[in-house]
Each structure stands twice: as structure tokens, then as C-alpha cells.
Amino acid sequence: MTNKEKQTEEKIAEAAREVFIEKGMHGARMQEIADKAGINKSLLHYYFRSKEKLFDYIFSKIIGRIGNMFTEVMTEGVTIENKLKMFVSTYIDTLLKNPFLPNFIFNEITRNPEGILKRFKSANINPKELFIPLEKQLRAEGYKVDTRDFVLNLISMVVFPIAAKPIANSLLFDGDSKAYKNYIITRKESIVTFVMGALEAYK
Amino acid sequence: MTNKEKQTEEKIAEAAREVFIEKGMHGARMQEIADKAGINKSLLHYYFRSKEKLFDYIFSKIIGRIGNMFTEVMTEGVTIENKLKMFVSTYIDTLLKNPFLPNFIFNEITRNPEGILKRFKSANINPKELFIPLEKQLRAEGYKVDTRDFVLNLISMVVFPIAAKPIANSLLFDGDSKAYKNYIITRKESIVTFVMGALEAYK
DNA sequence: GTCTATATGGCGATAGAC
DNA sequence: GTCTATCGCCATATAGAC
Numbered sequence: 225m226t227n228k229e230k231q232t233e234e235k236i237a238e239a240a241r242e243v244f245i246e247k248g249m250h251g252a253r254m255q256e257i258a259d260k261a262g263i264n265k266s267l268l269h270y271y272f273r274s275k276e277k278l279f280d281y282i283f284s285k286i287i288g289r290i291g292n293m294f295t296e297v298m299t300e301g302v303t304i305e306n307k308l309k310m311f312v313s314t315y316i317d318t319l320l321k322n323p324f325l326p327n328f329i330f331n332e333i334t335r336n337p338e339g340i341l342k343r344f345k346s347a348n349i350n351p352k353e354l355f356i357p358l359e360k361q362l363r364a365e366g367y368k369v370d371t372r373d374f375v376l377n378l379i380s381m382v383v384f385p386i387a388a389k390p391i392a393n394s395l396l397f398d399g400d401s402k403a404y405k406n407y408i409i410t411r412k413e414s415i416v417t418f419v420m421g422a423l424e425a426y427k
Numbered sequence: 428m429t430n431k432e433k434q435t436e437e438k439i440a441e442a443a444r445e446v447f448i449e450k451g452m453h454g455a456r457m458q459e460i461a462d463k464a465g466i467n468k469s470l471l472h473y474y475f476r477s478k479e480k481l482f483d484y485i486f487s488k489i490i491g492r493i494g495n496m497f498t499e500v501m502t503e504g505v506t507i508e509n510k511l512k513m514f515v516s517t518y519i520d521t522l523l524k525n526p527f528l529p530n531f532i533f534n535e536i537t538r539n540p541e542g543i544l545k546r547f548k549s550a551n552i553n554p555k556e557l558f559i560p561l562e563k564q565l566r567a568e569g570y571k572v573d574t575r576d577f578v579l580n581l582i583s584m585v586v587f588p589i590a591a592k593p594i595a596n597s598l599l600f601d602g603d604s605k606a607y608k609n610y611i612i613t614r615k616e617s618i619v620t621f622v623m624g625a626l627e628a629y630k
Numbered sequence: 631g632t633c634t635a636t637a638t639g640g641c642g643a644t645a646g647a648c
Numbered sequence: 649g650t651c652t653a654t655c656g657c658c659a660t661a662t663a664g665a666c
């Protein structure tokens with residue numbers, strides 16, 4: 225592959241990523257992707273044959289990146305509390321930078337539920353490798369909480385308020401986006417406090 | 428309005444509700460709605476003029492229903508713990524019956540964030556009326572938790588695992604849907620335990 | 631490899647008969 | 649009020665020149 229090809233492909237991928245994440249597979253328009261990439265519409269097909277294939281390529285890359293972040297954070301750190309802090313902080317930062325990401329992923333897993341496992345596998349992500357050590361550590365530190373509850377509750381609290389931003393923003397902050405963003409940042413601490421409080425009750 | 432009109436309109440609304448919730452505004456097809464309602468495509472336009480208007484009608488009704496459920500549950504009950512139990516149980520039941528609902532709402536508020544406040548208002552839902560008494564009650568029972576954190580964390584834990592079902596299901600239960608549904612039902616209790624544990628830490 | 635022009639198909643919407 | 653037939657648009661996709 226020549227340098228020129230690489231450059232164009234990269235431009236397309238970046239543009240497609242933005243448009244797909246914001247609009248979803250159905251809402252996205254090839255014309256908009258082409259415009260954003262500064263190229264012609266037919267070039268998209270030259271590089272990726274079809275919209276579906278372009279989407280697949282982008283989606284798999286995103287899933288891979290998220291999985292990797294997950295793995296890195298979960299294997300780092302020492303105590304549960306410190307892992308919590310890292311996890312919450314890292315993911316809230318990512319989500320603030322990519323506020324459309326949760327909805328995008330919800331959509332696509334709803335549209336094609338079978339595809340998700342396949343994509344995790346092709347990204348070399350094995351959930352059990354993360355889950356079992358985490359369970360061991362929870363027990364070692366004396367927390368008898370169900371590990372699935374722990375993980376799901378944690379991720380829920382991090383992701384949901386970003387996914388539901390427009391609704392929470394309008395109901396809790398009268399539509400003041402800046403206030404909402406600041407509030408989300410305070411959650412980096414408050415989620416840890418909340419979860420650690422809950423964990424104590426399981427001791 | 429004649430009986431016949433009412434019947435057809437009702438059939439259309441029911442079909443449209445199902446299709447829109449499952450596919451979203453962009454993904455839904457007028458043809459599919461017509462088929463499901465057992466009528467001709469052009470009748471849809473006779474009754475609702477356009478896809479957009481039909482969608483608006485359905486969406487507003489859904490928002491209204493959810494808001495009403497919310498109000499009912501939040502004003503009933505005595506202690507915080509009992510309100511929690513009712514809320515969690517009621518919403519998990521509703522979401523199990525309508526698993527596409529969270530994604531549907533996430534999508535539409537993302538597509539049209541301005542519309543959401545308007546729709547809450549036209550459904551006569553005033554969030555402050557729910558929020559302020561709840562805050563008072565939390566304080567009265569000695570919980571010094573931030574009320575926004577409390578509400579958002581709670582809703583997150585209820586809604587997110589349903590919205591993320593395909594992903595959580597494949598990662599935690601190897602795709603066994605029945606096991607996942609059973610797990611969600613156990614959350615009716617475990618969420619209450621988790622939240623009450625967290626609340627104790629704020630006393 | 632990149633462009634212009636055009637084909638192809640699908641979908642929302644309308645016209646008009648009954 | 650309900651149907652059949654059809655219009656017109658728009659988005660994906662392809663053909664072909666350069």
C-alpha cells in the first residue's frame with residue numbers, strides 16, 4: 225500500500241468514525257463522510273466497496289480500542305479502590321471527549337446483537353481474563369459483593385449519565401451544558417465514594 | 428370520530444410504536460408499520476400525514492407514560508428504602524417487557540435534544556415537583572448524599588444493564604438470554620441492597 | 631487514484647378510483 | 649375510509665474518462 229493510499233484511507237476512516245458515531249449506521253450519509261474527508265463520494269466505494277463494509281471496519285476498530293482500555297485499566301493499580309479511581313477517571317474523560325459513543329454502541333449492538341461477541345473475539349479481548357482476577361481481589365479484600373453486580377453497577381454509573389445527557393441535562397440543570405459537564409467531572413469522585421460505601425456494606 | 432376510524436388509528440399507533448421502538452426513527456419503514464397494522468401504506472398518510480408526524484405522536488405518548496410512572500412511584504411509599512424497592516421493581520418489569528425502550532429514547536434525545544424538554548412539559552411533568560420532596564426526605568432520614576447523584580446512580584443501575592443487554596449478555600453469560608433475564612430479576616433486590624449500603628455510608 | 635456522470639433501488643408521499 | 653398505481657426524491661453504488 226502506497227503512502228497516498230494510506231493517507232486517503234486514514235482521512236476516510238477518521239471522517240467515517242465521526243459521522244457514524246454521531247449519526248449511527250442508518251443516519252449517516254456517505255456524502256457527509258466524503259465531504260468531511262475532503263474527497264469525492266465515489267472514492268469511498270473505491271476504498272471500502274460499500275457503506276456496510278466501511279461501517280464494519282470502523283465499528284470493529286472502536287470496539288477493539290474500548291476493550292484495550294478496559295484491559296489496561298483493570299490490570300493496573302493495586303487496591304480495589306485505586307482501580308475504581310483509575311477506571312472512573314479514565315472512562316469519564318474518554319466519554320466527555322466522545323459523548324456520542326455510548327448511544328452509538330447501544331444502537332449497533334441492538335441492530336446486530338450476534339456481531340458483538342465476534343468482534344470482541346477478533347479484537348483479542350477475553351472477558352474472563354479480566355473477570356476472574358477481579359473476583360479474587362474483591363474476595364481477598366473482604367468484599368462479598370457479586371462480581372457481576374459490582375462491574376455492571378460501576379459501568380452503569382459511569383456511562384448512563386453521558387448517554388442520557390440531553391434528558392438529565394434538561395431535567396437537572398435546565399439545559400445548562402457547562403453545568404452538566406462540571407457535574408459529570410465531580411462524579412469522578414462521587415462514584416468512587418458511592419461504590420466504596422456500598423462495598424463496605426458487603427464486608 | 429367514528430368507531431372505525433378509532434380502531435384503525437389504534438392499530439396504526441400500536442404497530443408504529445413497536446416498529447419505531449425497535450428500529451428508531453431512521454430505521455423504521457412505513458411499509459413495515461403498515462404490514463404490522465394489517466393495512467395499506469397510504470392509509471398511514473391518510474391518518475398521520477407524514478412519517479415525522481406519526482413518530483412525534485408515538486414518541487410523545489411514550490414520554491408521557493414514562494413520566495407518569497415516575498411520578499406515581501416517587502410520590503407513593505413511605506421510607507426511602509420502600510420507594511427504592513417500588514421504583515426498581517416497577518421499572519425493571521417495564522423494561523423487561525420493553526427491552527428496546529432505553530435505546531429508543533437515547534437515540535431520539537440525541538437526534539433532537541431540544542424536543543425533550545418540550546415533550547416533558549406538554550406531558551405535564553415537572554421534575555422539580557419530584558426532586559425537591561425527595562431531597563427533603565433524604566435529609567429527614569439522615570442521608571447526606573447529593574440528590575442528583577442518588578437519582579442518577581439509581582436510574583443508571585436500573586436502565587443500563589437492559590440497554591446494554593446484548594453486550595453484557597455475551598460477556599457475562601456466554602449469550603444465554605434466559606440466564607441474563609433471571610439475573611436482571613435478581614437485580615430487583617441487589618440494586619436496593621447496593622444503594623442502601625451506599626446511603627448508609629453518607630449518614 | 632481521483633473525478634464526473636449516471637444507473638439503480640428504495641422509500642415517503644400523492645393521485646385518483648371505488 | 650381504503651385501495652392500487654405511480655411519482656419524485658435521495659442515497660448507494662457503478663461506469664468510464666483522465
